[in-house]
Amino acid sequence: MSNSFSVLVIDDEMINLQIISDILCDEVDIIMAKSGEQGVRKALEFSPDLILLDVIMPDMDGFDTMKKLSQDARTCDIPVIFITALNDIDNEEKGLLLGASDYIQKPIHASIIKARVALHLKLINQHRILERLSTIDPLTSLANRRKYEETIRSEWTLMEELNQTLSLAVIDIDNFKQYNDLYGHAAGDIVLQRVATVLANNFIKNRDLVARYGGEEFVAIMPNTLKEEALYRINKCISEVQDMAIACNKKDKNIVTISAGVASIAPTRDDRFEDLFAAADKALYMAKTSGKNQVKCG
Numbered sequence: 682m683s684n685s686f687s688v689l690v691i692d693d694e695m696i697n698l699q700i701i702s703d704i705l706c707d708e709v710d711i712i713m714a715k716s717g718e719q720g721v722r723k724a725l726e727f728s729p730d731l732i733l734l735d736v737i738m739p740d741m742d743g744f745d746t747m748k749k750l751s752q753d754a755r756t757c758d759i760p761v762i763f764i765t766a767l768n769d770i771d772n773e774e775k776g777l778l779l780g781a782s783d784y785i786q787k788p789i790h791a792s793i794i795k796a797r798v799a800l801h802l803k804l805i806n807q808h809r810i811l812e813r814l815s816t817i818d819p820l821t822s823l824a825n826r827r828k829y830e831e832t833i834r835s836e837w838t839l840m841e842e843l844n845q846t847l848s849l850a851v852i853d854i855d856n857f858k859q860y861n862d863l864y865g866h867a868a869g870d871i872v873l874q875r876v877a878t879v880l881a882n883n884f885i886k887n888r889d890l891v892a893r894y895g896g897e898e899f900v901a902i903m904p905n906t907l908k909e910e911a912l913y914r915i916n917k918c919i920s921e922v923q924d925m926a927i928a929c930n931k932k933d934k935n936i937v938t939i940s941a942g943v944a945s946i947a948p949t950r951d952d953r954f955e956d957l958f959a960a961a962d963k964a965l966y967m968a969k970t971s972g973k974n975q976v977k978c979g
């Protein structure tokens with residue numbers, strides 16, 4: 682595979698699969714499926730960017746295939762374009778009401794298929810850019826608070842279902858006001874970026890998420906992570922920031938450090954993720970009042 686987009690084509694006629702593939706293969710990677718069932722399987726396996734779906738097929742027709750795709754959280758957001766010989770208004774309406782992004786009538790015209798697919802890929806690209814802009818902190822390139830809120834909710838639910846431990850760390854740069862006052866806001870921004878890089882390099886397991894919560898405060902979500910492991914990883918971050926030895930006081934050579942609070946829980950229906958954050962935040966307060974440059978547990 683070499684193109685930046687992949688398109689799954691589902692059609693029971695091999696000749697149609699071949700024609701559509703020949704039309705699009707210079708612009709996109711093509712995945713072919715010869716039935717609705719195979720199409721659903723390949724959609725799950727390859728997560729294509731777009732699906733071109735025939736309507737009239739034996740066993741599971743295009744409409745049923747569309748219903749199956751929209752019932753699964755892993756495939757429901759993949760845009761679908763029907764390509765069909767059914768050219769009456771009722772079926773077109775039915776396809777669009779099922780959630781299809783477009784409806785192209787057969788016989789296949791290369792220029793129409795190319796233009797419609799290009800249009801939808803452009804929309805998909807724009808959607809991704811917007812999504813990225815709305816979830817990334819521009820200064821540090823970490824996830825932003827919005828993404829954190831979204832992720833903590835979904836991980837909380839998943840950890841409850843799987844009966845696994847969720848660890849959360851709240852991390853804050855020490856004496857940052859003093860640093861800003863001494864070296865200026867632009868230099869402070871560079872410190873934020875360097876600390877963010879340390880955190881990003883240490884929270885890379887499975888579905889870990891590290892986000893800039895606001896100002897000089899960060900959060901790290903560690904799904905399926907026990908408190909001991911969370912503490913080990915946070916202590917590693919604290920050491921690495923210290924080892925960078927970013928000077929923060931010209932006279933006595935103080936350096937930039939971070940403090941953190943960690944809390945862990947295997948959530949049950951009676952627990953609230955807001956309380957996990959509050960416990961980690963309280964532990965951060967203890968770390969600050971105990972001398973900073975350390976982690977405490979909630």
Ligand SMILES: Nc1nc2c(ncn2[C@@H]2O[C@H](COP(=O)(O)OP(=O)(O)OP(=O)(O)O)[C@@H](O)[C@H]2O)c(=O)[nH]1
Pocket residue numbers: 820853854855856857858859861865866867868869870873895896897969973
């Ligand atoms: N350069 C820069 N500074 C920021 C940014 N966001 C917040 N700050 C600064 O972070 C500092 C936070 O100060 P405080 O809340 O007093 O915290 P602190 O000085 O680190 O004190 P402790 O947390 O108790 O160690 C303030 O000076 C804010 O202006 C940012 O995006 N860039």
